[in-house]
Amino acid sequence: MSLASFSQQPESNPFQLTTVSEASYQMLESNQNLRKVSTLLELRQQFVIPNNGLTLGMQLIAIADYQKSTEDSKFGYLMRHPTSANQVGTSVSEAVIHSAQISLTGSLNPWLTTHLELLYNPEQSFGSGTITSLERNQIQLRRGFIVLGDLNTFPLYGAIGKMDTPFGQTGSVSPFTNSSLWHAFGGLAYGMQLGYQKNDLNISLMLVQGGSQFRAANTPVGDNTNVPSKLNNFVADINYKFPLGQQLFLQAGASYLYGSPYCQDFPVTHFNPCSKNNPAYTLYANIQYGENLYLKGGFAKTLNVWEGTHNPTPPLDIFEAAKASSMDLGGVFNFFESKKMCYSVSAEFSNFRAGAENSPWERQNQWILGLSGLYLKSSKFFIEAFHTQGFVPLNFISGSSDNNPFPPGITHSSQEANSIGILVGSQITF
Numbered sequence: 001m002s003l004a005s006f007s008q009q010p011e012s013n014p015f016q017l018t019t020v021s022e023a024s025y026q027m028l029e030s031n032q033n034l035r036k037v038s039t040l041l042e043l044r045q046q047f048v049i050p051n052n053g054l055t056l057g058m059q060l061i062a063i064a065d066y067q068k069s070t071e072d073s074k075f076g077y078l079m080r081h082p083t084s085a086n087q088v089g090t091s092v093s094e095a096v097i098h099s100a101q102i103s104l105t106g107s108l109n110p111w112l113t114t115h116l117e118l119l120y121n122p123e124q125s126f127g128s129g130t131i132t133s134l135e136r137n138q139i140q141l142r143r144g145f146i147v148l149g150d151l152n153t154f155p156l157y158g159a160i161g162k163m164d165t166p167f168g169q170t171g172s173v174s175p176f177t178n179s180s181l182w183h184a185f186g187g188l189a190y191g192m193q194l195g196y197q198k199n200d201l202n203i204s205l206m207l208v209q210g211g212s213q214f215r216a217a218n219t220p221v222g223d224n225t226n227v228p229s230k231l232n233n234f235v236a237d238i239n240y241k242f243p244l245g246q247q248l249f250l251q252a253g254a255s256y257l258y259g260s261p262y263c264q265d266f267p268v269t270h271f272n273p274c275s276k277n278n279p280a281y282t283l284y285a286n287i288q289y290g291e292n293l294y295l296k297g298g299f300a301k302t303l304n305v306w307e308g309t310h311n312p313t314p315p316l317d318i319f320e321a322a323k324a325s326s327m328d329l330g331g332v333f334n335f336f337e338s339k340k341m342c343y344s345v346s347a348e349f350s351n352f353r354a355g356a357e358n359s360p361w362e363r364q365n366q367w368i369l370g371l372s373g374l375y376l377k378s379s380k381f382f383i384e385a386f387h388t389q390g391f392v393p394l395n396f397i398s399g400s401s402d403n404n405p406f407p408p409g410i411t412h413s414s415q416e417a418n419s420i421g422i423l424v425g426s427q428i429t430f
Helices: 021-028 036-045 180-185
Strands: 016-019 053-069 091-109 112-120 139-148 156-164 188-198 201-208 233-243 248-257 280-289 293-302 325-335 341-353 363-375 379-391 414-429
Touching (some): 021 036, 021 091, 021 414, 036 139, 036 188, 180 325
Parallel strands (some): 016 053
Antiparallel strands (some): 053 414, 091 112, 188 201, 293 325, 363 379
16 A cells, blocks of 8 residues: 555544555564654654554564584574574574564554554574474564554653563664674563654653563562562663764664663573662664665663672682673665665674673674665565674573583583574565
């Protein structure tokens, strides 16, 4: 359906059931623009999503890839959770459905909009077993929120539900792969968000349910539980876009997270309760030149050390606890643009640092080179080459206190493990 048909929406329109591929792509793509509340408000502001209607969307990502590691079953590439069940040996190749999504976006009037996404993603599921196991083949509500606001009439808005936290610049320039900064600090949580968006100034405050959230947020809620049961965590962000020329813009911003996920004591088990919160901050910036060049960079770090990164058992006890941090640098260049197709080449470096210098869990680096073609601003065909250095999984990152999963004084983290790989895929959106 043509976007031009929504350029002016009369208030008296009857209920509409529509598909808008470009809008569905912007809401469902999961690695480049992750501020979906703001994206939805902007789509409504531009009348891309009609009033008094329901917009349906669908996206399917299929990939084929090959990767090789220098150490058995230690693959640092984070787009797939490493498990010994489906990554045995030093090399892996596959051709799979990476993920499938369905979205429903409803708008009752200019200032009230709802959005939900159903996601199937066996490749990145936290379920046990292989990608054919039932526990990893579930459908989940990835995002679901209600937005109150109309940027055409008023700069303030509010949202409530399950949504991405407005912490920093966690999006990637790569056509498929998420940055390490997103894996480290990109939040997804229950909560409510308040925001101001006008004249290139954006201010966001999100109150987050405490406990261990879906991604990158954790604060103590008492009684040794990790169940989100108190509204005792929050994220604050501010950014501004500065015009530097006719087509040149600089956007800079900063965020604060009251309770990051890096708060567990030793031994670290992901999503476990914390005894105290560990705040984090981020600084970020990007440069946009016309429609062709985009450069970005960001840095995030916890304010306190992550206590669980100190293993008290010799010989690993020589490494003190460290603060967790991540950085991201990248750029993308668009070329050969036409009405139907736009080609892009991208490069990105990102890392995650979690341990003291020379510790086995000190850091994990990731380099991505990408080439893609975006068809009708909604479907993407891509190829990526990747290289990772280090293997630093969050669970038992610095070792275990008993023989489960391995003896004390031993860690499965490694600074010698390196992975290389290549991936091709398609991301089709309706």
